[in-house]
Amino acid sequence: MSLREGAPRTRGAPSSKLADGSAGGPGRGARSFAAITPGAGAGATKAASRDYVLPLLLLALVVVAVVQNLVLRVTVPLALATAAVALLVRGSRRRSADAGASRGICVDGHGLFFQPESGPPENVVPLAEPFGMTLVTSAKRDRMVAVWSSPEGLFYVGSTFEGPARRALGALFDRAFTAVGDDAALEALGPDGAPLELLPSDFAALVFAVEELDPACVERLVLSDARGAPLTLDGRELVVGERRFDLTAPLEWRPFVFQEAFGQAVAVYQGTSIRQGGSEAVLVALLPSILPYEFGEEGELDRSLLRDLRLMQAPPEDPPPRDARVAIDRLFVLPVRSALDKAPRASQQPSRARA
Structure with missing residues (x-):
């Protein structure tokens, strides 16, 4: 029940100058960010x-x-x-x-390019088309992954943060969603299957550079479900196949969990039910283990972590009908719920007589 994913999903020594804007590659004004190999960030x-x-x-x-x-x-x-x-x-x-070495990332107004160690750069996220950028962090706030969603699929870049970098780049964590008990969500591999990680300063610079090109990308998801039908979010509208939900108008949504047996095994799922007028959808994803987990420095609970813990809370229910389910990658459950949480609730609207 997973989404169609693009390139697989982070550490080391700076690489040399990346691609110089040859045909099909990034332009001369592109910004380059060198991938690092595990453990070599500090030399x-x-x-x-x-x-x-x-x-x-x-x-x-x-x-x-x-x-x-x-x-x-x-x-x-x-x-x-x-x-x-x-x-x-x-x-x-x-x-x-x-x-x-030349492996790394380039970004310009045309796209986000992956530069392998040999060969031409590959435009993995065309920035001329709608795309989304989602930040995912660990509960300890020592790890972050940026995930770009586009018609080309998903593209991941990661970084590991220590104390000084964590404090200096705290603004990124305020905007990130927490992957609790889901270490796989914090992996970052390039299209070549090798870890794709940047130094913390380069990671932040890359995120800010992309956001500067399209500020709305942080509120956008460009996905598809298991059948290839569109599943998109742009901050004002959620599209699930042929169903459209206006996030500026009253709607109802609720989180829940359910389980199903497969022979001797039992799978636990997290569901998000959405209803607006005559449109209804149930987004379903596997539920990661959420305990035990560790908080960040001094065990603090920042605002984004408190928000995510609240959005994760869900009562158990019976399994929804299979034909009503729409599979979504569990990485994007919290971003979708956060957008739904900001929408007006139909049950909280005053009646016409009262108004």
Whole structure:
């Protein structure tokens, strides 16, 4: 019961200059963001290699000064010096490889481009067409993924935040939706199947650059259901197949959970029932495990997390009829519910006599 997804869904050393706007690629004014490899964002591997060099050389000098055995005085320092040189060479090769890498992201007014390590860039999110950008974060607020939805499918870019970056980019977390108990939602792989992650500063710059091109994208979803029918949201209207729901007019919606048995297994689903006039739809997605989970720094509950926890609350109900269900990726359940929550409720409208 999943949506049609595009490219699969994040860490390392800055890459070199990306594509320069050749035919079909980003233009000359494009902004480039280099992908990083796991663990290299802080240069941990290189620093570790350099940190071992000096101790090895000092140890070699100590052996020369202290050891009396002539053979040991020659062979041990030689071995230590060789190891130190090997570390320096390996670090140099890694730096050269990093400098020669070209994998990353480019953005201009025409699209969001994925630049593989070799080959031409690929326009994964055409920005001339309607597209959506959704931010998803962990409950600990140490991880965030940006998900772009478009007619081309879904495209993911991620980043990991530590204390200073978390505080400096707090505004992003205020706008993100929480993936509680759903680690898979926080994965980010490029079209080549490798992790696609940016440094926190580059991640924020990319998000702001796309939002500058289309401020409304943060309230938009461009999806399709399992049958290929449109499932879109633009802040003012929710389209589910042939049904349209005006989010500026009164409507009714409710969240609920239900379960179904498949042989010896039981699947638990989360449903979102929507009704407006004669139109009704039930959006259904698998329910991730929501306990246990950890909060962010000092266990704080920020406004967005409180909102998401409220939107997650749902009573159990009987399963809805199968022909009424519309599958939606669980990643987008909270964004849809948040938009519905902002719409006026039909049950809260005053009667004509009262008005």
